[in-house]
Amino acid sequence: xxxxxxxxxxxxxxxxxxxxxxxxxxxxxxxxxxxxxxxxxxxxxxxxxxxxxxxxxxxxxxxxxxxxxxxxxxxxxxxxxx
Numbered sequence: 001x002x003x004x005x006x007x008x009x010x011x012x013x014x015x016x017x018x019x020x021x022x023x024x025x026x027x028x029x030x031x032x033x034x035x036x037x038x039x040x041x042x043x044x045x046x047x048x049x050x051x052x053x054x055x056x057x058x059x060x061x062x063x064x065x066x067x068x069x070x071x072x073x074x075x076x077x078x079x080x081x082x
Contacts, residue, residue: 002028008078013059018066022075035076044081055081 001023008014008022039061047054058081065074 002026005078005082007055007082011059013056014063014066018063018074021066021071022078025071025075029072029075029079031079032076035080037073037077037080040077040080 002025004019004023005028008019011019014022040058043054043057043061047057058077062074062077065071065077
Protein backbone atom coordinates (compact mmCIF):
# COMPACT_ATOMS: atom_id res chain seq x y z
CA UNK A 1 0.00 0.00 0.00
CA UNK A 2 1.18 3.50 -0.77
CA UNK A 3 0.62 6.83 0.88
CA UNK A 4 -1.60 8.90 -1.37
CA UNK A 5 -0.60 12.39 -2.53
CA UNK A 6 -2.40 15.18 -0.67
CA UNK A 7 -4.60 16.18 -3.62
CA UNK A 8 -6.01 12.66 -3.60
CA UNK A 9 -6.17 12.20 0.18
CA UNK A 10 -8.14 15.41 0.66
CA UNK A 11 -10.35 15.04 -2.41
CA UNK A 12 -14.01 15.60 -1.67
CA UNK A 13 -14.94 13.85 -4.93
CA UNK A 14 -13.09 10.57 -4.55
CA UNK A 15 -14.80 8.17 -2.14
CA UNK A 16 -13.05 6.17 0.56
CA UNK A 17 -13.49 3.14 -1.68
CA UNK A 18 -11.78 5.01 -4.56
CA UNK A 19 -8.89 5.98 -2.28
CA UNK A 20 -8.54 2.40 -1.04
CA UNK A 21 -8.28 1.15 -4.62
CA UNK A 22 -5.62 3.75 -5.39
CA UNK A 23 -3.61 3.02 -2.24
CA UNK A 24 -3.61 -0.75 -2.91
CA UNK A 25 -0.80 -0.48 -5.48
CA UNK A 26 2.65 -1.73 -4.48
CA UNK A 27 4.43 1.55 -5.26
CA UNK A 28 3.38 5.05 -6.19
CA UNK A 29 3.06 5.21 -9.98
CA UNK A 30 4.70 7.87 -12.11
CA UNK A 31 3.26 9.57 -15.16
CA UNK A 32 3.82 7.42 -18.22
CA UNK A 33 5.22 9.61 -21.03
CA UNK A 34 3.10 7.70 -23.55
CA UNK A 35 -0.16 8.13 -21.61
CA UNK A 36 -2.88 9.81 -23.65
CA UNK A 37 -6.57 10.05 -22.85
CA UNK A 38 -8.94 12.00 -25.06
CA UNK A 39 -11.46 12.54 -22.24
CA UNK A 40 -8.74 14.03 -20.02
CA UNK A 41 -7.58 16.25 -22.87
CA UNK A 42 -11.16 17.50 -23.29
CA UNK A 43 -11.39 18.27 -19.57
CA UNK A 44 -8.11 20.23 -19.72
CA UNK A 45 -9.28 22.22 -22.74
CA UNK A 46 -12.79 22.97 -21.48
CA UNK A 47 -11.82 23.91 -17.91
CA UNK A 48 -8.44 25.56 -18.58
CA UNK A 49 -9.64 28.91 -17.23
CA UNK A 50 -11.25 27.47 -14.10
CA UNK A 51 -8.69 25.29 -12.29
CA UNK A 52 -10.96 24.41 -9.36
CA UNK A 53 -13.65 23.12 -11.70
CA UNK A 54 -11.00 21.27 -13.70
CA UNK A 55 -9.79 19.48 -10.56
CA UNK A 56 -13.36 18.48 -9.75
CA UNK A 57 -13.94 17.09 -13.24
CA UNK A 58 -10.62 15.23 -13.23
CA UNK A 59 -11.48 13.60 -9.90
CA UNK A 60 -14.97 12.68 -11.18
CA UNK A 61 -13.38 11.09 -14.23
CA UNK A 62 -10.85 9.19 -12.12
CA UNK A 63 -13.69 7.93 -9.91
CA UNK A 64 -15.52 6.69 -13.02
CA UNK A 65 -12.39 4.85 -14.17
CA UNK A 66 -11.99 3.27 -10.73
CA UNK A 67 -15.62 2.09 -10.82
CA UNK A 68 -14.76 0.37 -14.11
CA UNK A 69 -11.74 -1.32 -12.48
CA UNK A 70 -9.22 0.81 -14.39
CA UNK A 71 -6.89 1.62 -11.50
CA UNK A 72 -3.79 2.27 -13.63
CA UNK A 73 -5.68 4.65 -15.90
CA UNK A 74 -7.15 6.47 -12.90
CA UNK A 75 -3.65 6.91 -11.48
CA UNK A 76 -2.42 8.34 -14.78
CA UNK A 77 -5.34 10.77 -14.94
CA UNK A 78 -4.73 11.96 -11.38
CA UNK A 79 -0.96 12.24 -11.78
CA UNK A 80 -1.18 14.01 -15.15
CA UNK A 81 -3.49 16.63 -13.68
CA UNK A 82 -1.28 17.29 -10.66
